[in-house]
Amino acid sequence: MVEETVNPLDPAVLARIKGLHLRAQRIVEGYVAGLHRSPFQGFSIEFAEHREYAPGDDLRYVDWKAFAKSDKVYLKRYEEETNLIAYLALDVSQSMAYRSEGAAMSKLEYAQTAAAAIAYLVLHQQDSVAVSTFDASVRRHLRPSSSPSQLNQAITVMQETDAQEKTALGPIFHDLAERYTRRGVVIVLSDLFDDPAPLLAGLKHFHHRRHDVIVLHILDPAELDFPFQQATLFKGLEAAGDILAEPTRLRAAYQEEINAFTRQVEVGCHAQAAEYVQVRTDQPLDVVLTALLAKRSRRLK
Template sequence: MANVFDVLSAQDIGKFGNLQVLAKQVVEGFCSGLHRSPHKGFSVEFKEHRSYVTGDDIRTIDWKLFGKTDRLYIREYEEETNLRCTILLDSSGSMGYTGGRSNGVSKHEYAVRTAASLAYLMLHQQDSVGLVTFDKKVRKYIPPRGRPKHLKAIVAELQNQKPKHETDLGSVFHQMVSKIQRRGMVIVVSDLFGDVDSLMKSLAHFRHARHEVLLFQIWDPDELDFPFRQWTQFTSLEASENRHLVDPAQLRKAYLEKLAQFREQLSNGCNRQRIRLVPLVTDQPYADSLAAYFAWRKKSK
């Protein structure tokens, strides 16, 4: 039976395990939790007090109660709910790349650990989490569940994945919009390689359905600075018959220009759709990167 410690170390979990993944927008759920709900009832009049924590809006402090108890409490008027999160993991061929500076960790292995970490966090805070693995089509869909043992099913599927085939982000994401019917959070873990216009249209589809979208873009350092100097044969990881022997010195400038254009186009598109784009590089410990991002996210809420 799969276990989260087959993918994540106890030391790494210790770096991010106490963090919270808080929704930035209204979500729908089934029970009381950490996140704002769109459903308003008697709780609009008054729900309950809870202890003030650093970062809470001071305008919600009950100062009359402070005068009586000398302790800070927050008045909650809006029902809170659990979050339904779906993680979309890219298992296409390009994710199989392993550079010389990533300690032997491929982009896909890094993505698997990132996805497992996110699933652990969601279930740890009593939210529901599901998993979609895909390349040019959906390979596996595990609907969101909130039971602790659900993590074993997700980890088992993550371990079964092998990067192969081409990818079609736009088509896959459009398909998933109809499957994820209750609004919540959609997290994509991918290198996002593909047609940016098609990708942004599919992400806009998620946003139109009122999902919060978070993109973790996985990079190998080689892809960012193109360090090759000698004649090198490049082989497509998605179409092995596509290979070329080239002099990198003649390609480097053009490659870096195309890379900059791709990243700018992607960044601008995400900004227009109010989607957070988080780059992760495989030579950086994934646990440290996740801990830093979610700590920042909490402060910026």
């Protein structure tokens, strides 16, 4: 009999762990332990310390101890060259509270968990983290820091706002772009349920300020698969009205609409040099950390 392997990064497993700090620690430790099995083999949470020698580089900065151990030539990279600021922009609007039947976490819980894991990883690398929560306005803003107490402060900020208000992504992104004064990586965690045009204009503002941008598009499986079979009362969020409808008659039109929306956002993100990652709340959290590490690796090349 073959035993079923449980993925420690599965949302259903993580949902049983109480406390964002402990969840974040479990995610990062599980992810790092599994790197040798990952298609991204070779990533390390220490990769920011060196870079490989390239012709023309100053030999004064060669790490000869590393050369003696690995027979490869690496250059030491200094803090001002490698220091990362991760700006976490977390959507806490009402639509983020949605959790379909059978889902382990709401979109907000999943986004909070992902953001906490990113913060834990970045701070573990001795880089800096900032956190902003928003709906129709910026609710909380924690300035960037790499101090040991920053993780607890970041988690407190993430958990202090309930999902109650509407979203206004365009104005919010413009506001945050002005607040994020030092160049860094802006990581947006949102369901992006808003008009794509102002949303994409806001992302362009981040690009104009020379930030790298990762958009984590957080969606519940039911929002993509539309699995409803019987007559269902769909409750409107963010001031939308309730609708009693027959799902089988709506499925094709709904899926065409949601696919067109996500495609428009994805293409628009790429046009603004932003990395788009669609994340379902039933996906293991390693997809989020992989997106972050891949972006950081490209930034250091």
